[in-house]
Amino acid sequence: MSELEIAGQVVELVRRLAGPDAQAEVTVTRADLALTRFANSFIHQNVAESGTAVRLRLHAGGRTAAGSGSLVDRDGLTALVERTLAAARLAPPDPAWPGLTPPSPVPPGTALDEATAYASPDERAARVRAFVDAAGGLETAGYCRTAYRSGAFANSAGHSAVGRMAEAAMDGIARTGGADGVARRCADRLGELDGGVLGARAAAKARAATDPVELPPGRYDVVLEPAAVADLLQNLAWFGFNGKRHAERQSFVELGTAQFDPSVTLVDDPPHASALPYDMEGTSRGALTLVDEGTTVAVAHDRRSGAEAGAASTGHGMPGASTFGPIPHNLRLLPAAARAVGGDSPSPVGPGGDGTAAGAVADADTAALVAGVKRGLLVSDFWYTRVLDPKRLVITGLTRNGVWLVEDGVPTRAVRDFRFTESYPRALGPGRVLGLGRQPVRQPDRVDGSWWEAPPLRLASWNFTGGASG
Template structure:
């Protein structure tokens, strides 16, 4: 089933049909929640400066979670005909009767309207939300993606390139036996590519709710400029360095802070650094989860979670003070809180976490003038670089792994360009280095020297996640060795 052929409301009809089948099979006392998702993803990949793969996949999945006589079971199917739905219900009812008692069952989400807004304030009562949805992106063709790839390759001006251009469309509905019934849809486009010059790589990435927002030529030129500037790197000794992290690197901070820190299950089990109402970050730091998209990017996700709870903006950190963690209904019951709309298929196991986090940018007027001569540097990083006396400019972090979850000490490597900065000027390319750093400590009071004036929406690192990040100027980053040894 393609994005073009799916009609509005079909997922809602499927979900309601499954709830009715549950009533027939298990009686009125059974508590059931059904999520139906149609996901269509198309990917155009290129390597050695040529498109080598163009693939598309579309699938409709029906997920059922059932609570019966104090026991819980789940099931799913991609067979959406009458026999497939009936088989799903029969299997799940049988599994529930054989399951151990579930003392953590939080009950079903009550009927609640969706929040019809992006930004900090939700309003409106609608069973279906298409706010900010871009039909052209949902229906994007291989030719449109290929055009962006062509522009990227051409702008690299002879350098070897590789990467992808992707469009994703999702239409979903939720129905439960308590009367909650909601639906929505979302679309997103992303481009991620590298250029290579003399063994040095440069990267450019961008995501948006609209394919038309992606400029292949601009991204290709940026990747090429980075690659050329990263040639002939020098090695620096390990130690603590002042750093400017470009948005690509900052997105890794946001991802790990979200998954391991602002995770409601980790918080309830005291495995998170988060302490509500505590000054844990620099006063310049404000983090907001924006599942409905920001006013600037218009890239909304689905307006409800897998338990049918409406989503809205959630302020995680305001001016350095930790204000909230993400909850599904299970973690909220354990913590004595309410669900924030972060249930997913894996949240009961791994915990609910925010997956549309933005680090708020600083007003551009407070930053020093931009030095346009620093051509390979992201726009939001240039003013920060211009005022750094001596430190490192880091494009990207990768292969990051948690060493200690409670303090969120992370180890990983730099990637796709590191440079030495002296008196506001890039003076040398630097070889990649390993780091070991507590992310909350790096963002603690007094450690944030500046935040860029523009947040950039970046492609997901984990499925279903996206983070909007400006550049970040930090007083100290612990680099523990060179990547070569």
């Protein structure tokens, strides 16, 4: 059976077993996921899985429950409906049930790249080989992955949708003398990932990060590379532009207020890349502007949070949204070039560097921002970030994969890792963004289908509170 046929069969089973008044929505997704991992500069694991997941949400007798399964024969689907119905009978009343998505058009998603959808292990391995070779003898580790999903949605209100998506990503480090350099990229097409270019960049960054010096904590002018900016976008999405948290007054968001610098425009944009064109409730997924030239204009909603806020769903229904809230997963920080002329090509990633601190800058986009810094820091990456104050979105975390002191527009020496404590909205506030690169780079998330896209970013102040040890 096709995914749509499976979804339709579950809807019919709900009608037969739970009665005509029961409301059901069904999502069926077939996935082919493959990962080629390498460490110590050789491939040590190639794994692939194919499976079908069926998710049912059922509202019956004023109560709601959800269930999932992977058996798509008649017995398996019947068992899924029976156990979900049993769970609904035990669930508390759900007076806030928002109802089902009515029949409505769902535009087709972006064109699927068949070569990525059906990529072979050899094709991923070739990119790993290019990464390792380009690192010039440095120790390397990382992965190359491909993903293909086809799916369908159906509900008992008569609404249905179908879609397909494919994605590729590569993430690798090169290491020398205890210093790491990183290069990452996510793309709709495996053919857009050049392992040699990424490996050369990671190696150049690693060589430039050796023999770091200790600097005192304090506020520094910073240039954040796209990998670090991705962490800003992820935390803003989870804890700020989340409609449930906003309704509970646990978010910094103040709609209609100029909370960000005028250079900041943030868009959650699933159609920008290969993505399923509907959410878990069957709502069409379109581009949603969250911040327009510094002014916060929207938050993400599913049907439940939207109904509570008196707003429509923005296409952000997802498993667990009733607990965690609806979360944007495809956030873009638009550079001036993209806003003006629609440019969205990836930043060129050159080999750069001869082992000196100057090798920390591997592309012209970052170099242009660094050139304007009198005294500050160039930061490659953030990690282990945790929320201290959700309302102001104060985050603490660590730098990694390279930090450099910049003096008079030139990186002069590598610096030991810092701990930082910073309010992300404050750091991006009016007058605090001193520059945006012109070319965004899409960064992979831990799960396929989610990504964060941004150019490098120069900020007037970032609060470093100590070394990595505390």
